[in-house]
Amino acid sequence: MAQDKIQVSETEFNQLLKKANLTLTSQENTQIHSQLNEAIDAIKVFDELDLKDVPALNQPIEDAHNTWREDVVEASLSQAEALSQSQSTHQGYFMVKAIFQNEDN
Amino acid sequence: MSDLNKLTVVEALKGLSNHDYSAVELTSACLDKIEKTEPTLNAFVTVLRDDALDAAKRADQLLKDKGSSKDKPLLGLPIALKDNFLTQGQRTTASSKVLDNYYPQYDATVTSKLRNAGAVILGKTNMDAWAHGSSTETSDYGPTKNPYSSSHLAGGSSGGSAAAVGTDEVIAAIGSETAGSIRQPASWCGVVGMKPTYGRVSRSGVIAMGSSLDSPGTITKTVSDAALLFSVIAGHDPLDATSSSSPVPNYYANLNPKLKGIRIGIPKEYYLSGAMKGINEMVFASAKLLEKLGVILFDISLLDPKYSIADYTIIQRSEVSSNLARYDGIRYGKARSFFGHEAKRRITLGTYALSSGYYDAYYKRAQQVRMLLMRDFAKAFAKVDLILAPTSPTTALKVGDTLNKAMFGELADVLVEASSLVGLTGMNLPIGFLHGLPVGMQLIAPQLCEQKVLNAAYAYELATNWRLNTL
Numbered sequence: 001m002a003q004d005k006i007q008v009s010e011t012e013f014n015q016l017l018k019k020a021n022l023t024l025t026s027q028e029n030t031q032i033h034s035q036l037n038e039a040i041d042a043i044k045v046f047d048e049l050d051l052k053d054v055p056a057l058n059q060p061i062e063d064a065h066n067t068w069r070e071d072v073v074e075a076s077l078s079q080a081e082a083l084s085q086s087q088s089t090h091q092g093y094f095m096v097k098a099i100f101q102n103e104d105n
Numbered sequence: 106m107s108d109l110n111k112l113t114v115v116e117a118l119k120g121l122s123n124h125d126y127s128a129v130e131l132t133s134a135c136l137d138k139i140e141k142t143e144p145t146l147n148a149f150v151t152v153l154r155d156d157a158l159d160a161a162k163r164a165d166q167l168l169k170d171k172g173s174s175k176d177k178p179l180l181g182l183p184i185a186l187k188d189n190f191l192t193q194g195q196r197t198t199a200s201s202k203v204l205d206n207y208y209p210q211y212d213a214t215v216t217s218k219l220r221n222a223g224a225v226i227l228g229k230t231n232m233d234a235w236a237h238g239s240s241t242e243t244s245d246y247g248p249t250k251n252p253y254s255s256s257h258l259a260g261g262s263s264g265g266s267a268a269a270v271g272t273d274e275v276i277a278a279i280g281s282e283t284a285g286s287i288r289q290p291a292s293w294c295g296v297v298g299m300k301p302t303y304g305r306v307s308r309s310g311v312i313a314m315g316s317s318l319d320s321p322g323t324i325t326k327t328v329s330d331a332a333l334l335f336s337v338i339a340g341h342d343p344l345d346a347t348s349s350s351s352p353v354p355n356y357y358a359n360l361n362p363k364l365k366g367i368r369i370g371i372p373k374e375y376y377l378s379g380a381m382k383g384i385n386e387m388v389f390a391s392a393k394l395l396e397k398l399g400v401i402l403f404d405i406s407l408l409d410p411k412y413s414i415a416d417y418t419i420i421q422r423s424e425v426s427s428n429l430a431r432y433d434g435i436r437y438g439k440a441r442s443f444f445g446h447e448a449k450r451r452i453t454l455g456t457y458a459l460s461s462g463y464y465d466a467y468y469k470r471a472q473q474v475r476m477l478l479m480r481d482f483a484k485a486f487a488k489v490d491l492i493l494a495p496t497s498p499t500t501a502l503k504v505g506d507t508l509n510k511a512m513f514g515e516l517a518d519v520l521v522e523a524s525s526l527v528g529l530t531g532m533n534l535p536i537g538f539l540h541g542l543p544v545g546m547q548l549i550a551p552q553l554c555e556q557k558v559l560n561a562a563y564a565y566e567l568a569t570n571w572r573l574n575t576l
Contacts, residue, residue: 008457020426020456021433022449023442032450035511039422039454042512043415046470049477056472057479059317059347060303060528060552067346081210085437094435 007037109134111273114182114330121168121181128168128181131276132161132225135183139227139274148249148259148269150188151196152228157183160225167223178337180223185278187266188229189236189312190321192216195226199312200244201234202443203432213310214342215279215321222337227275230265234445235429236281236314238262239289239517240507243447248504252294253542257501260290261514266324267294271543277325277334281311283318284417284525285496285518291324291533292496292545297562299323299331300521302552303528304349307342315424316347318525328562331532332356335555351553359556362564365399369548369561370489372407375520380498383539388495388546391536391565395493398564403489408481412474413523418515419458419471420526426455446509479527482551490557492549494520496533500542524549532558534565 008016013033017024024032058064079092088095109131112120120126136154143149164181186192189199191209193216198204212220219226233243241249241264249264251257252271259268263280267290270278280287282300291298299322306321313319323334335356342348371392376385396402429452434440444452458467485492498520507513515522524531531549538544550557 013453016453016456016460019460020452021430021441022444022452024449028446028449031509032446032453035450036453036457038511039418040457043419043467045411045415046474049412049474051470051473051477054473054476056469057476058472060475060479060526061347064347069343077210082436084210085207086435088435096435 008033008040107134110138110276112276113326114277114333115327117182117276118179124168128161128164128225129158131181132157132183132227135227135275138272142272142274145255146250146252146268146272146274147247148230148265148272148274149185149228150198150200150231150246150265153195153226156195157225157227164223164225177221177223179219181225182223183225183227183276184219185227185230185266185269185275186216187232187263187278187280189232189281190216190279191310191312192226192229195229197229197312198246199235200232200246201445201448202245202439203441204438207438211310214307214344215338216310218338219279230263230269230278232265233262233447233514235312235425235448236262236283236286237425237447237451237514238507239285239514240502241265241290242504242507243445245445250504251501251542254501257503257542258293258507260293260497260501262286262290263298263324264290267291267296267298270294270296270324270326277323277330279321279338280324281319281321282525283315283320283421285521287322287324288496288521288531288533288545288547289518293501293543295535295538295543295545297325297328297331297535298533299325299335299555299558300525300531301335301339301555302349302530304347305339305530305553305555307340307345307348309342309344313428315421316428317424318421320525328534328559328566329357329360332360332559332563349553354556356556356559360563361560362567363399364395364561364564367400367491367561368403368489369395369400370403370405370485370492372405372485372492372494374407374409375494377498377519380495381500381539384495384498384500384544387536387539387544388493391546392493394568395561395565398568400561405485405489405492407485408478408523410519410523413478413526414512414515414519416471416474416478417518417522417526418454418512419467420475422451422455423458423468424455426452426459450511475526478523482523482527482529486551490550491561494547494549496520496545496547500539500544521547528552530555530558532562534562536569
């Protein structure tokens with residue numbers, strides 16, 4: 001599918017940043033937006049290849065399959081270990097920003 | 106200052122086993138060299154001086170009490186780990202300020218294997234932040250310099266490991282490759298870099314970049330060293346769902362330099378007209394040398410590597426955008442505002458390529474191109490056992506040359522991306538110098554054919570000796 005030079009609009013770029021949970025400075029915004037367009041343009045080279053009926057190869061493993069283990073309790077990190085690297089904990093919980101508020105908050 | 110740091114893995118293990126010197130003496134020699142060299146080189150993010158000396162003392166006790174143990178094949182050996190390998194209780198940053206204060210609660214599987222084998226971990230080496238790059242210039246802790254020129258770069262993303270080995274700061278090091286991150290810095294630093302088959306070495310506990318690509322491997326002074334270390338770190342791991350169940354051979358014991366009848370393919374598309382003048386000629390000369398050793402050379406054709414640049418960019422950046430979503434500063438690390446420019450660049454394209462409305466045009470098409478690459482290599486390997494090409498189209502670039510480009514890393518790795526996308530094994534071998542900087546060539550083999558690569562490389566190494574130590 002032939003494509004003209006793709007330009008990601010400013011609105012679309014800002015939506016992308018929201019999806020990616022990224023905040024950019026205004027200088028970064030200009031630079032990275034322009035570089036995004038440049039990188040997308042470089043992908044046009046795919047148009048030269050015949051991909052009709054070619055299946056996708058998601059992993060370079062011939063017989064990729066789900067791998068399971070037995071449903072047996074095994075040793076794991078203690079709660080203290082799991083919490084040890086967080087900068088904000090409360091009574092054994094990781095603290096996160098409130099998602100919604102109710103009358104109690 | 107002793108010269109014990111200049112030893113190879115094979116030499117050091119023999120000397121330790123014969124009690125020619127102690128593990129503490131060997132470790133101290135490396136630490137002294139690190140202290141002397143680091144102000145210029147910047148190969149390390151964290152030097153684990155006290156931990157290393159403690160581990161060396163414990164190794165000496167074991168060496169004294171029981172001699173070298175078969176179940177501890179690396180007893181007393183000082184090595185370094187790239188800083189994307191988790192080390193329990195020891196700072197691990199992936200060279201990003203996001204993880205500046207991160208002390209992992211567990212070891213990577215590779216780390217455990219090395220510790221259980223008796224290795225002494227000297228420290229964590231510098232890298233492109235999150236392994237995003239081919240220069241080590243995107244590190245948040247400053248670039249790593251080239252062993253042969255302090256105004257040139259070490260390559261990346263395993264630049265710290267490659268430079269540390271190239272300057273004899275360490276006996277050997279561990280790196281990782283997503284596409285080129287072992288082979289390319291090994292080429293720029295004049296050392297042996299072995300990228301295994303995808304799944305041959307466990308990814309568990311390696312900070313993820315591209316999960317369908319990441320391959321931990323070795324950076325060493327010699328091919329024999331690579332073979333020896335490889336058997337220790339390779340193998341199935343229940344913690345890595347994509348790790349291979351194929352048994353791990355004793356690569357070192359099986360080293361065989363007899364090359365008569367081995368078929369090596371020379372793909373014309375990989376000898377770029379735009380490569381730095383002299384590189385292609387040096388690789389052709391090495392091919393001729395291999396021919397004298399009994400190899401049969403074949404001209405072959407592979408898909409133009411320009412397709413693999415685009416393919417790798419989309420697949421890798423898409424997987425990066427997903428893998429880096431976990432860094433939210435809640436369970437560990439700092440906020441996403443601490444990401445560097447390169448990470449933000451890559452996350453942005455990856456998010457775009459995976460978005461609704463664009464997934465089919467970009468990510469899905471890229472996976473189809475990947476299938477074409479797999480079929481292309483399968484066709485080539487029906488005719489030849491190995492493929493030989495330059496590793497990098499240039500020697501080391503100057504400090505500052507790689508910054509703020511839209512796709513520097515992906516363009517620099519043009520000659521290694523296709524083999525990475527298809528999960529093949531490959532090795533960089535030093536073949537000489539051009540204008541004072543190292544040149545490398547790569548041998549590529551089908552999946553799980555590491556022994557073929559090691560054997561051919563070993564034969565070449567025995568017939569030549571390009572490793573100079575000018576520092």
